[in-house]
């Protein structure tokens with residue numbers, strides 16, 4: 001009897017390896033605010049990103065190439081036209097759209113950018129500024145991801161100042177418009193089917209939008225921008241329009257000034273906030289996992305106080321961004337989203353993202369600069385998210401104007 005008790009005590013004293021908590025970047029359980037149908041879609045997107053995108057993305061990123069092989073599986077998710085109602089679009093709340101963008105960016109910010117440009121910027125332009133006939137014609141095939149779109153606003157010499165300074169011109173000749181100029185940085189442009197091109201009408205000096213069929217419109221040419229250090233999977237193009245003739249039927253009929261372009265940007269800008277949050281989540285989860293496994297001084301580096309400080313700061317950034325965006329999505333769903341709301345979140349989330357990915361990279365030491373370790377990509381990509389769709393300074397000028405009543409745009 002005494003021997004049996006001694007054996008039992010010894011068995012109890014043998015230390016079992018401790019089960020460590022799995023990385024979870026939804027610390028405040030915000031996914032619980034989605035309804036069951038929405039949660040199920042987000043889960044399907046996660047299954048796609050983890051099983052199909054994650055295994056191949058580092059290779060594509062290193063090669064500056066787009067993973068066309070994934071388009072069939074993406075089509076099966078039926079998420080084309082998320083956030084847009086009717087016309088064969090997936091529809092759903094802005095909150096759902098945001099969660100899906102965050103989910104895509106959690107594995108790869110380039111892939112979420114490709115989808116955001118198509119769904120938000122290109123489809124959104126037709127949805128908000130197109131006529132009924134134009135919506136019927138273009139949106140269903142875009143929602144099925146049969147035709148992919150891009151959005152051409154930025155020019156080689158005009159970026160932040162696009163609102164008042166576009167140099168690409170449009171001249172009406174009967175039922176045709178003649179477009180001339182250049183567009184730079186246009187995501188998806190080197191391979192996609194349709195471009196939404198914003199140009200200044202020479203007659204009234206107002207900005208108008210045009211749907212151009214890239215592959216069949218004479219005078220339209222595009223060159224891929226090479227040697228990027230961020231969002232390398234997104235193919236960005238430099239478009240040249242030389243006496244490019246576009247029928248009046250392809251002018252966005254409800255877009256008559258830059259105000260109508262800005263309506264599209266309002267919707268898509270805070271989506272970049274969701275992407276920047278997904279980017280942080282991916283970097284944080286990988287860093288946490290690494291900190292649980294990497295040993296120094298005979299112990300996991302995650303057991304050191306200074307490492308835990310970094311991890312806690314990352315999680316605080318992520319959680320702050322998620323909460324901010326969740327409220328913003330509610331405002332959007334209630335029809336109360338305005339430019340300054342969108343600008344505040346885009347600026348804040350992308351700035352926090354830069355901080356978070358730098359801390360995540362730090363956790364990896366030297367391995368943090370090698371693509372294979374799944375952190376360098378996020379580190380580099382956060383730089384592009386910070387600058388595109390309006391730089392940090394532009395977002396703060398929009399907020400500054402709203403809160404002070406003074407416009408500081410020069």
Ligand SMILES: Cc1cc2nc3c(=O)[nH]c(=O)nc-3n(C[C@H](O)[C@H](O)[C@H](O)COP(=O)(O)OP(=O)(O)OC[C@H]3O[C@@H](n4cnc5c(N)ncnc54)[C@H](O)[C@@H]3O)c2cc1C
Nearest residue numbers: 151152153154159160185186187384387388389390391393
């Ligand atoms: C990866 C990537 C993808 C992109 N995709 C697209 C796309 O699909 N379609 C598209 O149209 N565009 C796209 N862009 C362009 C992007 O929106 C612009 O790069 C961005 O708006 C900034 O313009 P810019 O690069 O010309 O910088 P600039 O406007 O030249 O700005 C340079 C610096 O000056 C600062 N600055 C400018 N004016 C002021 C001021 N008044 N006060 C204080 N600071 C100021 C800016 O904040 C910035 O720091 C993309 C860019 C990148 C990098």
